[in-house]
Amino acid sequence: MYTPGHARHHLVFFEAQSGACLVGGRSRGLLPHGHAVQPNTPPPDFDPHLITGQLHRIAARRPAFLGFAHYGVHADPPGALAEAEQRLWEWVDWAESHTAGDDSDGFRGWVLAGHRSRGMAEEHVAHYDHHTSWPMQGAGLRRWLQRRATAS
Secondary structure (H helix, E strand, O other): OEOOOOOOOOEOEEEOOOOEEEEEOOOOOOEEEOOEEEOOOOOOOOOHHHHHHHHHHHHHOOOOEEEEOOOEEEOOHHHHHHHHHHHHHHHHHHHHHOOOOOOHHHHHHHHHHHHHHOOOOHHHHHHHHHOOOHHHHHHHHHHHHHHHHHHO
């Protein structure tokens, strides 16, 4: 299934017999770390409305599990997809209220504090922090905000 999200070339693959939905590694705005599913917002094509639509399309197929390259299986697709959508819009709300300049450090601190407040183990927070390009995450959000502003 063609599922553009933060990049226009993304696909997911469904396997009918097992109910598998193979979503790749960092595609469709999903980035699983520490048993949490998080947005993936780098440029060039990040669009939260498009990603939300893709999450709903995936959910409508009722997969038995989500398969993430490098990250394993997530056994609760409805929960993972709902969590991804919730986090996605939390990130957009944060970016909309912090539009002045590049605040990668502030964004990073806010995201990591959120992980901790939801009870994510410190080792998983550290893993997520280490494997996230915070400037790229913020750049995708800012680029989308700029494109939205010029389209208005």
